[in-house]
Amino acid sequence: MAADAGPFAPHQCMARQGSVTQIPTHTPAMRGRTSRTRNIQMTVSTGAQTAQEFVDFSHELADASRALIRSRFRKQIDVEMKPDDTPVTPTDLEVETLIRDMIADRYPTHGVIGEEHPDSAAGAECVWVIDPIDGTRSFIAGRPVFGTLIALAIGEVPVLGVVDIPITQERWVGATGHSTRLNGEVARTRQCAAMSDAILLATSPEYLGEDAAQPFARIAGESRFNIYDAGTQGYGLVASGHADIMIAARYGIVDYLAAVPVIEGAGGAVRAWDGSRLNLHSGDRIVAVGDAARLPEALALLAQNDAEG
Incomplete structure (x- = not known):
């Protein structure tokens, strides 16, 4: 896989050996984070990184995290509750630490934003965004639909993504300019002629919250049927043409x-509810469609109900 023009172009993430620069760090507001800007010093290294190099490295990260998670699955585990009333286990913390250490060793100038630990150089040109166990409740309960999410953003835009389901050993990898692959085979979404034909996946009602309940109900009422608590695997099911929204x-x-x-x-297509493309500073509501032709209708339903609410 050769390097592409655009976000993966060779000039990205490269600088002269030993130079020191002041980089403004903008940390997005999310899960208790507040927007802030600060200056940090970081030493940048030589050379350009290609798309294939990043993809290969993302597999290394997913391989390492998968091995650790599988060794802990359905074993006796300690659980603590975080300030936002969501659970966390030692495995969540250990997996994120493992991924962070691997990134720091390979790409010391890259930033990292993670679920369990403070942001590191979040204003860097290249930033990895990781959720070590997306679906911790399922992990605790022994349900195999949780996963590890790994993204690389260049210039604040996501250009590489990994959705890894450790227990079922499914791994979807997507990169700008290349076809998404599931365990090495090309994955494709499916056509959906009308919203009434769509299989709709959603987080559990408690995560949607009261303010999002009405917009969701509108789309659910138009769809063929809906499935709650789809989990991390839901992203892959849309990408592989088993679900539509x-x-x-x-x-x-x-x-x-x-x-x-x-x-x-x-x-497919993934957008914020207001139709904007997603980046490091996007908000907390997203809609993904397998058939991009359904996106305008989905956004219209969400916007209509936001206005009514």
Whole structure:
């Protein structure tokens, strides 16, 4: 896979050896984070990174995280509750630390935004966005639909995404300019002639929240049927043409940014509810469609109900 023009162009993420620069760091508001700008010093290294190099490295990250998670699945595990009343386990923390250490060792100038630990150099040109166990409740309960989400944003735009389901050993990888692949085979979304034909996936009602309930109900009423608590695997099911729409609210970028290159590289589209493209500063509501022709209708339904609410 050769390097592409655009976000993966060789000039991105390169600088002279040993130079030191002041980089403004903008940390997006999400899951308790507040927007802030600060200056940090970082030493940048030589050379350009190609698309294939990043894709290969993302597989290394997913391989390492998968091995650790599989060794802990359905074992006795300690659970603590975070300030936002969501659970966390030692495995969540260990997996994120493992991924962060691997990134720091390979790409010391890259930033990292993660679910469980403070942001690191979040204003860098290249930023990895990771959720070590997306679906911790399912992991705790022994349900195999949770996964690891890994994204790479260049210039704040997601250009590489990995959706890895450790227990079922499914891995979707999408990169700008290339077809999404599931375990090495090309994945494609399916056509959906009308909203009434669509299989709709969504987070659980408690995650949607009251303010998103009415917009969701409108789309659910138009769809063929809906499935709650689709989990991380839902992104892959849309990318592989088994479902048509996925809706989420009260999400942080760690929960969805990896899905953007995966679903769009398979022929679909992922947007914020207001129709904007997603980046490091996007909000907490997203809609993914397998057939991009259904996107305007989905956005219109969401906007209509937002206005009514």
